[in-house]
Amino acid sequence: MKTFLKTAVAAAALALAGTFAASAEQVKVGFSPEAYPPFYSQDASGKWGGWEVDIAMAICAEAKLDCVLTPIPWDGLIPGLKTKKIDTIMNSMSITDERKKEIDFSDKYYNTPTSIAGAKGQKFDATPEGLKGKVIGVQVSTIHAAYAKKHFGSTAAEIKEYQTQDEANQDLAAGRIDATQADQIALDAFLQSDQGKACCDMKGNVAPDLEVLGPGVGAGVRKGDDELKGKINTAIKAIRTNGKYAEITKKYFTFDVYGDEVQSN
Incomplete structure (x- = not known):
């Protein structure tokens, strides 16, 4: 009888667990x-x-x-x-x-807006003319990479792609690139960090492009x-x-x- 009760209780518990999971x-x-x-x-x-x-x-x-x-x-x-x-x-x-x-x-x-950040002391804005001759870092396979290629590809010295935005930020801080493009809030978080405050500032928001930025x-x-x-x-x-x-x-x-x-x- 005890064995039967244990089996019944176990079966009921399993059924209840299955019901909860579902x-x-x-x-x-x-x-x-x-x-x-x-x-x-x-x-x-x-x-x-x-x-x-x-x-x-x-x-x-x-x-x-x-x-x-x-x-x-x-x-x-x-x-x-x-x-x-x-x-x-x-x-x-x-x-x-x-x-x-x-x-x-x-x-x-x-x-949220899309922005450009660059090294302090360099005066330029987030336009094709402002970024002429600059090396711009972007994260691969993002809207920012697509936008930079479309709008800055003919004037920039290079559009350099990174696996992560953090890698682009690190190269910007180290002076290996001139600018990076990303979401304004994400860039602002970098610029508020000790490293970001020391090296860089916001250059402005890019012009709208619904087709690319969505x-x-x-x-x-x-x-x-x-x-x-x-x-x-x-x-x-x-x-x-x-x-x-x-x-x-x-x-x-x-x-x-x-x-x-x-x-x-």
């Missing part, structure tokens, strides 16, 4: 394991945090998704999504027509995964409405990084 869909959230403060940063224990991590987890919680951060190098994110190594990308990936040929996107969840940052999903895309879109709207988005944003910024309202994808 209540939340596991989703692998792809991100590039590199410091990109204040969006992504790693503490001494190796745990990743930052504004975008908090927003991604808030979206997942609202959508009742069991999300797991899954590190993949930046240029492997889209291939990893397409081959189902990950289920979505939440890593400051801008929505562009070129990327939409390969993957789908959720609605945007933030949109309407903002969204979550990348596989082509045809309308169910996940729909859940993410609904969750983005919900956290914008219920105050969770603002609550998280106030921890990192003094302004709303969402930008202007845009139509859904």
